[in-house]
Each structure stands twice: as C-alpha cells, then as structure tokens.
Amino acid sequence: MKNLKNSVIHWFLSAGTVFLLTAIVSISVYGQANGVKLDQPGYYRLAIGEIEVIAVSDGTLPIDLLQVLTNTTPKEVNELLADNFQSNPVAVSVNAYLIKLQDKLILVDCGAAELYGPTLGNISTSLKRAGYTPEQIDAILITHIHADHTGGLVSEGKMVFPNADIYISKGEIDFWLDPQGASKRPDLKKSFADAQAKVGPYLKAGKVKAFDSNKELFPGIKPIPSPGHTPGHTFYALENHGEKILFWGDLMHVESVQFANPSVTIAFDVDSEKAAIARKKAYHEAANEGYWVASDHISFPGIGHVKAEKKNYVWVPINYSTYSSGQ
Numbered sequence: 001m002k003n004l005k006n007s008v009i010h011w012f013l014s015a016g017t018v019f020l021l022t023a024i025v026s027i028s029v030y031g032q033a034n035g036v037k038l039d040q041p042g043y044y045r046l047a048i049g050e051i052e053v054i055a056v057s058d059g060t061l062p063i064d065l066l067q068v069l070t071n072t073t074p075k076e077v078n079e080l081l082a083d084n085f086q087s088n089p090v091a092v093s094v095n096a097y098l099i100k101l102q103d104k105l106i107l108v109d110c111g112a113a114e115l116y117g118p119t120l121g122n123i124s125t126s127l128k129r130a131g132y133t134p135e136q137i138d139a140i141l142i143t144h145i146h147a148d149h150t151g152g153l154v155s156e157g158k159m160v161f162p163n164a165d166i167y168i169s170k171g172e173i174d175f176w177l178d179p180q181g182a183s184k185r186p187d188l189k190k191s192f193a194d195a196q197a198k199v200g201p202y203l204k205a206g207k208v209k210a211f212d213s214n215k216e217l218f219p220g221i222k223p224i225p226s227p228g229h230t231p232g233h234t235f236y237a238l239e240n241h242g243e244k245i246l247f248w249g250d251l252m253h254v255e256s257v258q259f260a261n262p263s264v265t266i267a268f269d270v271d272s273e274k275a276a277i278a279r280k281k282a283y284h285e286a287a288n289e290g291y292w293v294a295s296d297h298i299s300f301p302g303i304g305h306v307k308a309e310k311k312n313y314v315w316v317p318i319n320y321s322t323y324s325s326g327q
C-alpha cells in the first residue's frame, strides 16, 4: 500500500495560454479516504449492432478542479460537485476503447502510461484482463495528441503496439509534431516533447496514418473534426446495424460540472472558446439523435447517453447488462 498523502502532481498543461500548473492534491492517491488500494476489473463490454466495444481503464487521477476548471467560480464547482455527492478533488477517469471490428482490433486512444503518476498507466493490464495483448492491436485512432491519450503508445522508448497503425488527424500532427512548435509556443514545451517521445517512434517506423477528411477509415468508422480542445481534435463515430456510438475524446472532462454548465472550460484547452462551442453542439446533437457516447474522462466506463433537461444537459450512464440487447 502506497500512501502519497499531500503529493504534488505536476500538470504540464496544454492550453492556449498555459504553462506548468502545480496542483496540490492532499489525499492519498490510492484509496483516497482510507489508503486502501482499490483494484478494479478495468474493462467493460457492450455491443453496437454486431460490433463489440470494450471500454478499457487506464486508471483514475485525483484532480483539484478548483485549479484547472476555468470560466467558473469555486462556489459553482463546489455546489455542482455536492449535487453529485462528490467533493474536490475528484477522481477523474482516463478511458480508452477497443473496437472488435470483424478481423481487426482497433483501439481509440491509449492512456497516459507513466506520464501522470502511479494511478494511471493500466491500459495494457486492462487489455490483458479483457483477453487481448498490445501486440494484437491492428490500429489506434487518436482523438488528440495530449499525453493522457498518447502516453500509452511508448514504454521505455519502445513501441507498446508494434503491429498497430496510428491514425491521427493532419491538423493534430501539424500542430504537435511541428519541429518549430516548442519555439513558437514555449508555454507548451513539455507537451511538444511528450508528443515527440510518444508519437515519434511510430512516425519513424512509417506507422502513422495522417488523415484530413471525414471519410471512413474502416467499415462503419468515421472521423469527425471537433477542433477546440486541441487544433486537430477528432471524434470517431462507429455505426453498425442502425446503432451508433460517438467517441468524444476530450470534448469535456468533468461530467458533474460540464453537463450542468457546458460553458465551464478547462486549462488544458488550447482554445477554450472553441472548445465550449464544440461541447454545446455535440451535447445538442447527442441528445437530439439519442446515440451512444463514449468519453475518455467520464467516470469509467464513460459510456452512456445525453439527455436535454431544462436549459442544460444530463449524463445518463449505461445500464449494466450481461447480454447484448440489454440497453
């Protein structure tokens, strides 16, 4: 049992104006209240039509929301957390998703690996528990090149997914893999270095597939540009037999706050204003069309529906089921 009381978590933020923020988290990162390490299964299956999708957990990270949420007040954040029986700091999930598409295994994002401390970095373990090894993965669809979505690509300088092609939007590559990037934006120096370290080996090996359209990448899987959080941020839609799920990446980060108030932004946004506009549009569409949503930072498995209520939105988590039509 490891108690990291009063641990200091260094957040290398990637926002437009941002910097290095130090968030002091005065809880034990294992077990939070009582120091008990809570080992969870780390995977969850559902079916979209005839396609199995498996949520895989990278872990959770305690985050001091009062330090990272923007365009809000501590009072609003604390009240919305209390409405959800939570208090600051909050354990925020980091999720990825495995799509079992006919003869291909396709991952959407791949967690943080070692970059954010000991409570994250569990994607390979979660995949193995679900019955798969990283070597079996054929493709990884990256929503954006932030370290908690691409960190898992590389461990100790080696490709964790040696047989996978990595799909990333051209806008995202142009921004984060620009050799001049760090000199243009010194505030994001650490994020540019992480991008090189984690995506670089796949680029060198010719395994990065950059795309700049919303044409299908695989049967039933389409990228949808959603710039704001980062310049090339991308959703992925999976459709099969009349069912649809949209993988949101970092459209939003804190469900207890940002559904009640979609205008609340986060310091990690490269363009907060655009991110808030994208969020409102996506909430509206998801509520209107009623499709499934999978979101990297919503409480694991991060799968559910969005419902419009009064002027705002409500997150409705998936109903647990052990058979495929139990929705």
Ligand SMILES: [Zn+2]
Pocket: 146, 148, 149, 250, 296, 297
């Ligand atoms: Zn993220």
